[in-house]
Amino acid sequence: MKLLSTEIKNKVLDSMMHIIQLRESEILEANKKDLEAFNRDDQALYDRLVVNDSKIKGMIQAIKEVKEQDDPVSQEISNITLDSGLNIVNKTAPFGTIMIIYESRPDVTIEAAVLAFKANNKILLKGGKEAYNSNVVLVDCWKQALRENSLDESWITMLQMNRDETQEFLRNPDQPLDLIVPRGGERLIDFVKQHAKCAVLISGRGNNFLYVHPEADWKKTIDVIINAKTDKISGCNALDKVLVDTNLPEYESRLRELNEILNAKGVEVLADTISKDVLKDNEVLPTEDTWYEEFLAMKIVLGAVNGIDEAMTKINTYSGGHSSTIMTQDVEAATRFMENIDTAAVYHNASTRFTDGGQMGVGAELAISTDKLHHRGPLGLKQLVTNKYYVYGDGHIRI
Known part of the structure; x- marks a missing residue:
């Protein structure tokens, strides 16, 4: 996967903040359609679905905060030179492609994508059908920001699949898939763990x-x-x-x-x-x-x-x-x-x-991980990278 410069990534985020402001009424209108179609028997899910002026401001603020954070990619973790002269450097590296599956919460479409993109990951967004109209417009905003900066739109993709199609995709993805984050209830998490063929990072229940x-x-x-x-x-x-x-x-x-x-x-x-x-x-x-x-x-x-x-x-x-x-x-x-x-x-x-990324000083979060590998707690920008060893020799051979 191509490594993007911090400058170009931040330009995309600048564009995205501007685009959200320009298209605010369109976003709110799309969300209104979702709210009108929603069965309010589940008040908690309904509350998560609502997008209003305050939520829009929160989306823009989340992007701003991520933009202002240091680029987490290619940061040196350790650097040692052995007695043999072999130099071993450990640096942070992107995961590659991250898939997040979530219910309601259109703001996740913003926070998940901004974090993944700044950490140089492609992201596949599988939102719930209840937020379909909201997510379509928000993802289109992302694609507009990418186009304005001459980047491939595939960095941020909205997946539109039913349960059976999602199950098949988890088992046999049609593209490289490095990490899946299910963000929802027990049934969703169990469904993903049962069918996924790659690493799954659990954003578990509260209780x-x-x-x-x-x-x-x-x-x-x-x-x-x-x-x-x-x-x-x-x-x-x-x-x-x-x-x-x-x-x-x-x-x-x-x-x-x-x-x-x-x-x-x-x-x-x-x-x-x-x-x-x-x-x-x-x-x-x-x-x-x-x-x-x-x-x-x-x-x-x-x-x-x-x-x-x-x-x-x-x-x-x-x-x-x-x-x-x-x-x-x-x-x-x-x-x-x-x-x-x-x-x-x-x-x-x-x-x-x-227990929230913003409240804990992490900033925007992808989820709250209840896993113990590779990270526990709020998944912020610094947690959306893995690591890679760079080994420098001069004709070294192992004896």
Whole structure:
């Protein structure tokens, strides 16, 4: 794959920002068609589908931020010269072609493409049918930006395939394919993992947990839980499960208070078999599988645990590997929790809503990876490259 100069890549991004501004009304009109055709039974998916003036500004800002970041390609990782005189240099290199499969979220059409392109990768965009009209216009904007800078339009491609065609493409792609990122629910991820023949980087479910330690500051705890649960229910970084330690001072009254506050915010609160003893009017978890469930709704579980060990075991058993929080003033307990919880992000006295590229200083993100190879957490510009060894000799042979 041809390596593009940083200058030409940034010129494309300049063009794209200008084009989005010029074609804003066209983008909004296309999105209106998608919204009118959408069944609003799934409120979280609907929220992700909406494009408005604020979203347009966000798209432009994402491109601007990526443009201003250093080019991640051909950066030297290491440089050693052996006793034999052989010089070995390790540098960053593009993956090649990345395919992203995603549901709703027209803004992903911008963020995924800008990141892949700046990292010198071609990208194949397989959006959901619910965002078809929006994505057609946004991808056409990309192609216009490429044409204006005399580049091949194949750098950014929208795939229009049904489920069977997608399955066949995953099994037998008609072009080189180096990495697939499925960004969606469990069924989508399982579908891709089952059929793909190349590397798959998982952007997993949320199902995030918060543990209330006996030494928690109660006011901070309330504030963090409300923010993490209600700020954006469609976010994969939203909170779904709260484990309250039964050793918390005034445990019963505080559990009732938390339940009342959540109810007042319109949150449906489920209890587990232990917290049900206090929350007598609450519905109990229907099955154990509920512990595994990502709600993407105004719903939460208030469970009870007896000690930090039980909390850590429960989180490591049921969470989606995304984000977890401990609320405590005990730094030693927080350190123990953070070192032993197996999620991409662990928090001490903070909302899980910060697991986001922009909030973590990464900038625009392709996804939040819950994989452990090759990267975990927000997939930003620096994470969309692999590496290559450059070995310089002078007639060296191995003896």
